[in-house]
Amino acid sequence: MNIRLFHARILTMEKHRPVFWGEVWVKDARIVYIGEADKLKAGMGKDFPEIRWDREVDCGGNLLMPGFKDAHTHSAMTFLRSYADDVPLQQWLQEKVFPMEAKLFWEDIYHFTKLAVLEYLTSGITSVFEMYLTPDAMGQACIDMGMRCVLTSGLNDFTSSVEQQEAEYLKWNKCHPLISYRLGFHSEYTCSKELLSGVAELARKYRAPVFTHLAETEAEVQGCLDRNGMTPAAFLDRLGVFDYGGGGYHCVYMTHHDMEIFKSRGLVAVTNPASNLKLASGIAPVAEYVRRGIPVAIGTDGPASNNCLDMFREMFLVSGLSKVREKDAASLDAEEVLAMATSEGARAMGLHDGDILEKGKLADLILIDLHQPNMQPIHNIPKNIVYSGSKANVRMTMINGRILYENGNFCLPEGEDAEEIYRKCEGIVKRIIYT
Numbered sequence: 001m002n003i004r005l006f007h008a009r010i011l012t013m014e015k016h017r018p019v020f021w022g023e024v025w026v027k028d029a030r031i032v033y034i035g036e037a038d039k040l041k042a043g044m045g046k047d048f049p050e051i052r053w054d055r056e057v058d059c060g061g062n063l064l065m066p067g068f069k070d071a072h073t074h075s076a077m078t079f080l081r082s083y084a085d086d087v088p089l090q091q092w093l094q095e096k097v098f099p100m101e102a103k104l105f106w107e108d109i110y111h112f113t114k115l116a117v118l119e120y121l122t123s124g125i126t127s128v129f130e131m132y133l134t135p136d137a138m139g140q141a142c143i144d145m146g147m148r149c150v151l152t153s154g155l156n157d158f159t160s161s162v163e164q165q166e167a168e169y170l171k172w173n174k175c176h177p178l179i180s181y182r183l184g185f186h187s188e189y190t191c192s193k194e195l196l197s198g199v200a201e202l203a204r205k206y207r208a209p210v211f212t213h214l215a216e217t218e219a220e221v222q223g224c225l226d227r228n229g230m231t232p233a234a235f236l237d238r239l240g241v242f243d244y245g246g247g248g249y250h251c252v253y254m255t256h257h258d259m260e261i262f263k264s265r266g267l268v269a270v271t272n273p274a275s276n277l278k279l280a281s282g283i284a285p286v287a288e289y290v291r292r293g294i295p296v297a298i299g300t301d302g303p304a305s306n307n308c309l310d311m312f313r314e315m316f317l318v319s320g321l322s323k324v325r326e327k328d329a330a331s332l333d334a335e336e337v338l339a340m341a342t343s344e345g346a347r348a349m350g351l352h353d354g355d356i357l358e359k360g361k362l363a364d365l366i367l368i369d370l371h372q373p374n375m376q377p378i379h380n381i382p383k384n385i386v387y388s389g390s391k392a393n394v395r396m397t398m399i400n401g402r403i404l405y406e407n408g409n410f411c412l413p414e415g416e417d418a419e420e421i422y423r424k425c426e427g428i429v430k431r432i433i434y435t
Contacts, residue, residue, distance in 0.1 A: 115422070
């Protein structure tokens, strides 16, 4: 499908390139032209004289930018939204989460992932880094909904295996253009040393990065110290898990040595501020990561611990909590945070052709409504997005060249209906929790 997006302000997320007026042209899944309005008028747009538009969208002076990248989530945990709340982490897991998850079937995870996708679209999220019980169910749900997804394994001593993960890695890295797969496991504390060594062998075999929950709580770090005499980051690095990069989700309690490992290995710290606040886990030292040159991405975590899949809230919390933690209002600039939610998240997920708006890149983009009170006056658009933006400002979400959400309405692939997804998920919840 050929789509022309014109009369737009454009934020490409290229470093040091300011917002400009211009157009974006999309052909099928890719951006084929992006340029400033003045240059287009001067004849620069004649590169494509034969193009016929299936649709032309007047953006009305609103902002086109790359979609947000949710770099850590457990989508199917929508089924526990507002059910497992207001209790400490271990009680939350042992009494609320694990017993209910044991009742899930493949089809349940499939439908609850679809529900999460609807919420991602309303928040301008165009890619998710997904870890949950059955990667196949989540991958198929995202394909059917038109969502871009990077899968990773939640491998632990109780579910999956190194052999199964290898099969998933080979399958999903060639199965569908919307889906890719990164090696991973749940955490150090849920995996035996033998299992972790098996993951390290996979990483070496495929020269592949590995991702895991890491240093989320003080208890987790202390437990690893008691068992292994090292922090989780140091222990996993010693095993060779991070020989080819990767990263950690949460990274709240990191020592200076841990940070040195992250810097030397090129590892990514994926911060999840809302979840860490709600479960009283702590505040990640994001400004310190930035000072050390450690890449940072942002994730929502799952909707049972957050509870909403909203990157606007996450961005505000990343910036605000950093200022409180550092006792410095200048500790973290909003434009750095916006990069974490877009271009840095894409790079963490291996989506190198979806990090910025540029000719040849994926057409994964969003339109932000600037004609609302919270975005006026327009002094600095990137800062407005981080500090005052909300899901209400998302006018359009496009993934792979396809508009899936526009002006408050879902434009889903044939056969998908939001109300039917709601009804299906409500019925599953009644079966699992209330019968």
